[in-house]
Amino acid sequence: MLANKSFTLIGSGVSVMLIAALTGCSASGGVPGASKGGELRLALLGDISTPDPDTAYDGSELNIVNSAYEGLLGYVPGKQEPELTGVLATEWTASANNTVFTFRLREGVTFHDGTPFTADAIQSSFDRRNAIGEGPSYMTAGVASVVAADDFNVTITLRQPNSSFLDLLASPFGPKMISPTALKEHPVVNGSEDWFDSNDAGTGPYTYGAFAPGTSYQLNAYGGYWGDAPGYDAVSFDVFSNSATIQLELQDGGVDGLIGYADASTFDQLKRSDRLSAYAFPSMETPTMFVNPQSPDLADPDVRRSFISSIDFNALADTALADTATPTDGVFPTTLLPANLNTQAITYNPNALAQLAKGQLAGSTITIAYAQAGPAAQALSDNLAAVLNGAGIAAESVGYDTGSYYAALTEGAAAPDITFYSGFPDTASPEAWAFVFYTPAGGLDLFGADVPGVADLIDQATVTGDDALYGDVAQRVSESGYWRSVATSLGLAVFQKGISGVDRAYSPVITGILDIALIEPPA
Secondary structure, three states: OEEOOOEEEOOOOOOOOOOEEEEEOOOOOOOOOOOOOOEEEEEEEOOOOOOOOOOOOOHHHHHHHHHHOOOOEEEOOOOOOOOEEEOOEEEEEEOOOOOEEEEEEOOOOEOOOOOEOOOHHHHHHHHHHHHHOOHHHHHHHOEEEEEEEEOOEEEEEEOOOOOOHHHHHHOOOOOOOOOHHHHHHOOOOOOOOOHHHOOOOOOOOEEEEEEEOOOEEEEEEOOOOOOOOOOOOEEEEEEEOOHHHHHHHHHOOOEEEEEEOOOHHHHHHHHOOOOEEEEEEOOOOEEEEEEOOOOOOOOOHHHHHHHHHHOOHHHHHHHHHHHHEEEOOOOOOOOOOOHHHOOOOOOOOOOHHHHHHHOOOOOOEEEEEEEOOOHHHHHHHHHHHHHHHHOOOEEEEEEEOHHHHHHHOOOHHHOOOEEEEEEOOOOOOHHHHHHHHHOOOOOOOOOOOOOOOHHHHHHHHHHHOOHHHHHHHHHHHHHHOOEEEOEEEOEEEEEEOOOEOHHHOEOOOOOOOEOHHHOEOOO
């Protein structure tokens, strides 16, 4: 742990989410900005999409959803190494072939509408997620059956073995348990207004209160919660239009804290304040460089590998990301694989850049793309362009709005040569990263690079969970030169001094998410 009076670096971890949340007060007196009236204000940089438990896929949305809903399993908050813990399940087992999973459910739990939680809720909750069919639906799509022996003992059988199924249940995006009563009263009807956009029927420590999209979102403590009471009686998420206003509010004591979005410069300013405590949490977000396999200049394997070797990625990360990330020599995100299986195959050659400038890349122009919504990607793109230009290789850093970024990467030889993208796995399983980023079918293999044998290795590893197979994937991916993990970004939070619980509330997987119920007002 590295600390001074204003900055605490907790472990080594992962990156900055694109959405901000802040906390503020509704009472006066005491610590500036700190709530004495039992209300915690959380400010959002821009509005959220929807706090529906089966569609939410942003940090800000998940801070709301995960305060009101719970799944069978979770990860222990505040730990760098992901550790499964029971939430609505207290015990669980997996068959040797990772196909049959049994759960003992927690007794004495009620949904916010008063319906008792029993095994009946599992099938109907899974069914709703599958019926909606949006991003997180893949987590339950492989379930063949849910069979209850009684109200509190249930067996879930998969169509195919999946060694990461328990991790999918534990994911911050994982399936949440929803009241069967509410599901019957408010079924999924395509094209109609979704009741769950502004109401909840979960089991969590908070319930949804008044929602005014574009303005604010309210949470209220649930008096019948089965666990420890949350630290604040109420939480409100207020929408701000720009980060500069949020920063001023934080520095002036108008809000209690910031969760998530901050670039290196902003974080550096905030951590210098004597009235604030700044945190940098570990997680798994990993800014990564992708190389276009159809690039006219980098398609040749020898040139591409030489290009990868020519870049001092540790120096690039230090310069571009400063205190918001730590350099990595891994392939997969931190903690997903043992270090001996997770090391870059192409090492830095300080002579390679000058050789390329005089040889294969003489007269070339390298285009480096980034999405304008990503401060880490832009900083890396701009700094790499400066390095290449300084070495005599023409390079340009080009930003795209979110709507055009992904389309630009599909243009084959006409697409940018390189892009930086800051991604994270949905859960603490190497399969969740490998399939998504290293196979064309995964969704975030941004240029569609395809390394022979990698998809088959991932399929085998999904069945067995064998780290050695994922190690083979890491080796082949690294040798290809199509991808280069650059850093492990840190999840940032800045709070007024005196507010407690922040350092034990972070998610070990995804930045921008805190267990809000663990945050407590000053004594």
